[in-house]
Amino acid sequence: MGQKVRPTGFRIGIVEDWRSRWYAPKKEFGALLVEDFKIRKFIKEEYKQAAIEKVEIERTRDQVVVHMHSARPGIIIGRKGQEIDRLKGRLEDLTGRRMEVKIVEVTNPFRSAALVAEDIAQQLMKRGSFRRTLKRSLDQVMEAGVKGIKIQLSGRLGGAEMSRCEKVSRGSIPLSTLQRHVDYSLAVSKTAMGTIGVKVWIDLGNYGEEETGHGANAQTGEAPKRAKRSHKR
Incomplete structure (x- = not known):
């Protein structure tokens, strides 16, 4: 297992x-x-x-x-x-x-797993082709300067009789490396054919080195504070 x-x-x-x-x-x-x-x-x-x-x-x-x-x-x-x-x-x-x-x-929604997953779920609800949607999402996320992305869809894809799981990926997704910032999110797309689960993993690089996708506070104009942490082996 x-x-x-x-x-x-x-x-x-x-x-x-x-x-x-x-x-x-x-x-x-x-x-x-x-x-x-x-x-x-x-x-x-x-x-x-x-x-x-x-x-x-x-x-x-x-x-x-x-x-x-x-x-x-x-x-x-x-x-x-x-x-x-x-x-x-x-x-x-x-x-x-x-x-x-x-x-x-x-500032950059394509560097956020939650927003990418929601976008894919909405496209599937509008009866878009899941293969075309996956390819478009992969291209957009990789152009945002990330290290890698993996997307998994589960359900009656394309209106098939039997549900199945489809995975696509580009770049690296080192899930066991704790110093690597791997963003993950799950979204649910409720289509006419049934429910489709959308999982997205995005590798943003090492903590402290990755380009941030978050801008200044929209009300105060201050940059969001990020606590400094050290991970000792």
């Missing part, structure tokens, strides 16, 4: 930072974990067109800070910041806590 591990989960706590950063006593931990899930689910459903890569959550004693990494920050911010104020109010109604929303712009 294949021993498969999610690349991001494999690296969290070593070279990757946690997506939720807060501390809570044992009695409150479960409720806060469910609250984080509700916040992420609400944002993903309400802002499908905003190309959201990930949502990071930080908590203090009396405040929740939500960092939204998006390739289209203008959709979230809205005209004169009206949309982001509305989002903040709706999140406060959802959680009953004081919220702060920060937008981080993703």
Whole structure:
């Protein structure tokens, strides 16, 4: 049997930072974990067109800070910041806590596994040819200057009677090298023929050496801070 591990989960706590950063006593931990899930689910459903890569959550004693990494920050911010104020109010109604929303712009969506997977899923929902979609995605991602990419589709591809798995790859994907920044994401495409799973792995190079796909904070203009880490063997 294949021993498969999610690349991001494999690296969290070593070279990757946690997506939720807060501390809570044992009695409150479960409720806060469910609250984080509700916040992420609400944002993903309400802002499908905003190309959201990930949502990071930080908590203090009396405040929740939500960092939204998006390739289209203008959709979230809205005209004169009206949309982001509305989002903040709706999140406060959802959680009953004081919220702060920060937008981080993703300057190159083709260097993000989550955005590439979502794009492929949308193309399949529009009944596009899966082979053509795969080739186009491979070309676009490799042109963005990454080290390698692997895409896997599972389901009734092309309307076939029996579901199957199709894999394509280019370049290197060293999954066991912890110092290598391998971005991974899963998306689901609900087509007329059934559900198709889309998995994407992107090798961005070594940590600290890869070109970042994230720009300045869309609200403050400050570059996103990245913690320095060392991995001792």
